[in-house]
Amino acid sequence: MTAQQLAFFVLAFVAVASALGVILFRNAVYSMLSLIVNLLSLALFFLSLQAIFVATIQVLIYAGAVMVLFLFVVTMLAPEADTNVSGSDRLRWQWVATAGLAVILAGGLILAVANGAVAQDAKAAGPNSLAAQVTKVGNVQAFGLALFHGFSFPFEVTSVLLVIAVMGAVVLSRRFSGRERE
Amino acid sequence: MPDYVPVLILMGLALAFAILVTLVTFVFGPKKPTPEKLAPYECGIEEIEPPRQRFPVKYLTTGMLFIIFDVEAAAILPLAILMRQLKVLGFVELLIFAVVLIVPFFYVWRKGAFTWE
Amino acid sequence: MILASSVFDFTPTAQDWLRILPELIVLGAALLVLLADLAIPAKGRGWLALVGLLGVVAAAVVTAGMWISGDGLTAFNGMIASDKAALFADLVILFAAALGLLFSPGYVERQGIRQHGEYYTLLLLAALGMMLMASAASLLIVFAGLEVLSLALYILSAFIVARPRSQEAGMKYFILSSFASAFLLYGMALTYGATGATALTAIHDFVARHAAPTGDFRPLLLAGLGLMAVGFCFKVSAVPFQAWTPDVYVGAPTSITAFMSVGTKVAAFVALARVFMVALGPVAAAWSPVLWAVAVLTMIGGNLYAVTQRDVKRMLAYSSVANAGYMLVAVVTGTQQALAALLIYLAAYATMNLGAFGVVLALERSDGLGTVLEDFNGLARRRRGLAAVLAVCLLALAGIPPTVGFAGKFAVFYAAIAGGRLELAIIGVLTSVLGMFYYLRVIWAMYFVEPQPARPAPAFVVAPAAPPASASAAASSSTGGVAVAEPRIATTVRADPAAVSVAETPHVVYPGTWLALALALIATIALGILPGALVDLATQAAQSLLR
Numbered sequence: 017m018t019a020q021q022l023a024f025f026v027l028a029f030v031a032v033a034s035a036l037g038v039i040l041f042r043n044a045v046y047s048m049l050s051l052i053v054n055l056l057s058l059a060l061f062f063l064s065l066q067a068i069f070v071a072t073i074q075v076l077i078y079a080g081a082v083m084v085l086f087l088f089v090v091t092m093l094a095p096e097a098d099t100n101v102s103g104s105d106r107l108r109w110q111w112v113a114t115a116g117l118a119v120i121l122a123g124g125l126i127l128a129v130a131n132g133a134v135a136q137d138a139k140a141a142g143p144n145s146l147a148a149q150v151t152k153v154g155n156v157q158a159f160g161l162a163l164f165h166g167f168s169f170p171f172e173v174t175s176v177l178l179v180i181a182v183m184g185a186v187v188l189s190r191r192f193s194g195r196e197r198e
Numbered sequence: 199m200p201d202y203v204p205v206l207i208l209m210g211l212a213l214a215f216a217i218l219v220t221l222v223t224f225v226f227g228p229k230k231p232t233p234e235k236l237a238p239y240e241c242g243i244e245e246i247e248p249p250r251q252r253f254p255v256k257y258l259t260t261g262m263l264f265i266i267f268d269v270e271a272a273a274i275l276p277l278a279i280l281m282r283q284l285k286v287l288g289f290v291e292l293l294i295f296a297v298v299l300i301v302p303f304f305y306v307w308r309k310g311a312f313t314w315e
Numbered sequence: 316m317i318l319a320s321s322v323f324d325f326t327p328t329a330q331d332w333l334r335i336l337p338e339l340i341v342l343g344a345a346l347l348v349l350l351a352d353l354a355i356p357a358k359g360r361g362w363l364a365l366v367g368l369l370g371v372v373a374a375a376v377v378t379a380g381m382w383i384s385g386d387g388l389t390a391f392n393g394m395i396a397s398d399k400a401a402l403f404a405d406l407v408i409l410f411a412a413a414l415g416l417l418f419s420p421g422y423v424e425r426q427g428i429r430q431h432g433e434y435y436t437l438l439l440l441a442a443l444g445m446m447l448m449a450s451a452a453s454l455l456i457v458f459a460g461l462e463v464l465s466l467a468l469y470i471l472s473a474f475i476v477a478r479p480r481s482q483e484a485g486m487k488y489f490i491l492s493s494f495a496s497a498f499l500l501y502g503m504a505l506t507y508g509a510t511g512a513t514a515l516t517a518i519h520d521f522v523a524r525h526a527a528p529t530g531d532f533r534p535l536l537l538a539g540l541g542l543m544a545v546g547f548c549f550k551v552s553a554v555p556f557q558a559w560t561p562d563v564y565v566g567a568p569t570s571i572t573a574f575m576s577v578g579t580k581v582a583a584f585v586a587l588a589r590v591f592m593v594a595l596g597p598v599a600a601a602w603s604p605v606l607w608a609v610a611v612l613t614m615i616g617g618n619l620y621a622v623t624q625r626d627v628k629r630m631l632a633y634s635s636v637a638n639a640g641y642m643l644v645a646v647v648t649g650t651q652q653a654l655a656a657l658l659i660y661l662a663a664y665a666t667m668n669l670g671a672f673g674v675v676l677a678l679e680r681s682d683g684l685g686t687v688l689e690d691f692n693g694l695a696r697r698r699r700g701l702a703a704v705l706a707v708c709l710l711a712l713a714g715i716p717p718t719v720g721f722a723g724k725f726a727v728f729y730a731a732i733a734g735g736r737l738e739l740a741i742i743g744v745l746t747s748v749l750g751m752f753y754y755l756r757v758i759w760a761m762y763f764v765e766p767q768p769a770r771p772a773p774a775f776v777v778a779p780a781a782p783p784a785s786a787s788a789a790a791s792s793s794t795g796g797v798a799v800a801e802p803r804i805a806t807t808v809r810a811d812p813a814a815v816s817v818a819e820t821p822h823v824v825y826p827g828t829w830l831a832l833a834l835a836l837i838a839t840i841a842l843g844i845l846p847g848a849l850v851d852l853a854t855q856a857a858q859s860l861l862r
Contacts (some may be wrong), residue, residue: 028320044268052258060534069276072275073275076271076272077265077272081265084261085261085265088253088257088258089258090254092255092258101309103254109583111548116600121360125536126536128534128535128538135308146669149323152228152286152727156275156276156279157276157280157283158323159276159325160279161279161284162278162287162322162323164277165323165324165325165326165392166281166289166293166325166392167320167322167394168325169327169331169390169391170394170453170456170459171286171291171295172294172295172298173447173456173460173463174269175270176342176440176443176444177459177462177463178266178299179302179440180261180297180437180463180467180470181262181466182266182306183302183305183349183433183437184466184469184470185259185262185311185435186305186306186309186311187430187474188485189255189258189262190447297345298342301346301349302349303351304353304354305350305353
């Protein structure tokens with residue numbers, strides 16, 4: 017077992033355990049903390065795949081900013097001491113159905129990977145491939161070149177998405193502050 | 199990966215330093231506990247209301263606006279690295295990105311979501 | 316298709332920007348409206364709709380110009396298409412956006428929405444997202460466009476502050492639709508893993524070269540296809556994924572419902588056609604059985620649900636589910652003729668559905684009530700014009716001959732028979748007959764039922780009658796909007812006696828609404844009598860996409 021494989025199995029264990037923690041903790045704050053661990057372990061996965069930029073963004077935006085927002089939401093939803101989810105499941109049968117479907121999906125994906133589903137011919141090769149570019153100019157550089165050249169249009173569309181998000185934040189939250197209290 | 203070895207070494211040093219300092223103070227520091235010292239707040243102010251309660255939604259608004267502009271900032275990172283290589287193209291593309299986003303910035307400003315009440 | 320330049324040194328030219336000129340105009344109009352909203356005093360904000368409308372009309376003119384003289388190539392390194400299918404979809408979306416903007420000023424005022432600038436900006440941005448999605452030539456843009464349109468619509472659905480149903484609609488739509496988006500994205504990621512490409516042409520080439528000749532579908536590709544199908548089926552509200560549709564359509568502002576019921580369908584179906592019929596066409600054997608089953612379920616389920624509804628707005632929501640089933644028939648058939656039929660049906664659905672929702676919007680009271688079937692009793696005597704428009708649009712939805720609805724249904728079923736899907740055509744025709752029942756029931760109420768003279772509170776309790784029907788609908792739509800809504804209706808009426816008198820004094824229908832209704836009516840009848848032009852345009856569009 018190489019060091020990389022060892023790192024993978026440790027990370028995989030942490031990622032799965034923390035993902036389970038997100039849905040199994042009864043206390044919402046614990047779930048959030050578990051999610052942070054999960055996002056951080058994903059960042060390490062990206063790092064082990066040599067995707068430095070994605071790993072950085074994962075930590076900066078997801079594990080950092082988005083999680084702060086999640087915690088705000090939890091503290092806003094859960095007043096006076098009781099952040100525990102109580103009451104029984106009304107839809108217990110959905111648990112069974114979901115578990116069954118999840119097993120099927122996971123099994124299918126494992127089968128797909130085991131069969132070598134990512135065909136070698138599907139991987140881009142040649143002078144214009146990502147791999148060639150990464151070795152030529154470096155990791156973040158290759159990403160940036162692709163972002164500002166070939167993928168410039170999706171990049172610009174993102175700005176429209178952000179415009180809508182800004183307006184949504186203001187429209188949906190400000191009327192509460194006027195109505196709710198204070 | 200070798201490029202990042204110094205970073206890893208630095209991280210290890212930082213972690214080791216933090217653990218070391220905590221350990222040293224824990225081992226060598228004098229320990230004379232009294233009930234007052236073990237209380238969460240030593241400064242003596244009685245709590246007025248229970249600290250666990252709802253956050254006002256304004257924190258959330260600020261947080262959301264922060265994330266949105268944070269994502270925008272993330273796009274600048276590759277541009278900063280490729281500044282010389284991209285020349286005018288990168289500048290123009292980020293300009294378009296920023297011009298589209300400056301409109302909601304003015305919007306948020308005028309609506310007063312940046313002000314605290 | 317060989318890309319002229321690689322991902323790493325492609326540089327956009329003026330040509331690229333020209334090919335997305337309609338989208339740019341809509342974006343410009345949206346930002347202009349937002350800025351104008353900040354600059355002008357609150358009183359003049361009704362004019363913002365006009366600014367938006369001018370933008371939409373300008374974009375439509377440019378789109379028409381591109382139809383005649385555009386080069387029809389993709390822009391931005393194969394990211395976005397400007398072929399005739401994209402332009403056709405753009406025109407239908409812009410038509411829906413224009414009518415949505417015309418419906419809005421009066422409705423917005425009546426519902427007490429004060430955030431005009433945000434409302435019109437988000438409507439225009441939603442239209443932009445729809446146009447992007449319909450023109451996407453890459454999975455990335457399919458997803459980006461979908462997110463732009465969905466995010467704008469979540470906010471718009473929750474726009475009426477004082478109405479809990481609107482809040483509920485926004486929340487439900489947001490949670491469920493985000494979930495479906497995640498499915499779609501997961502499917503795209505797996506498809507990318509299996510084919511090594513996000514550009515639709517590259518996916519097509521890979522699939523045609525490797526999977527199709529051998530019949531050896533890689534499990535990863537199959538998983539990707541399945542997850543993408545789930546995402547798309549949710550967005551077009553096909554039956555196993557339809558639960559959100561009635562609650563969102565009823566709760567959202569009706570002007571938004573009218574716009575999104577049409578626009579989202581056009582965008583999602585054209586994108587579905589691009590991804591499944593065109594890019595994944597060579598492996599149709601892998602996905603068509605799934606969509607076949609979904610189409611059958613949707614046609615039967617949508618119509619059965621619609622029959623049990625007493626609220627006309629809710630009935631129209633389920634009718635949109637049923638119509639998604641007919642459109643799926645065209646997708647499953649998969650021939651070029653079927654693609655043309657799909658486009659014809661989308662255009663037909665746009666005109667008649669906008670008209671029907673427009674009348675409901677004009678009748679809806681400021682508390683969001685007044686759309687139950689009983690409220691339509693004797694409408695022909697009180698509101699002759701509105702009743703006539705609604706009657707024509709419902710006849711069209713039912714597929715009665717001299718309207719565009721018949722042309723659409725005929726095209727789809729004919730294409731299905733020609734493409735060897737006789738069984739789907741038969742199920743479609745049978746369920747259409749079932750559909751006539753609930754459309755004609757409203758017309759019957761409007762023209763042949765006496766209105767109740769006074770409207771005391773018990774009259775509303777009649778609304779949720781037919782307990783077995785509504786109970787079954789409630790049970791299967793997971794949260795049971797009907798059952799939940801009933802007590803609220805009753806209490807509202809009792810608590811607020813003014814509401815009863817509001818029902819009796821009809822409010823003014825705004826000129827903009829009349830104009831929009833007239834446009835929808837003219838289009839419904841004119842395209843029904845002379846469908847040749849529509850068929851011709853749709854055939855050209857289909858030829859540009861599927862050779």
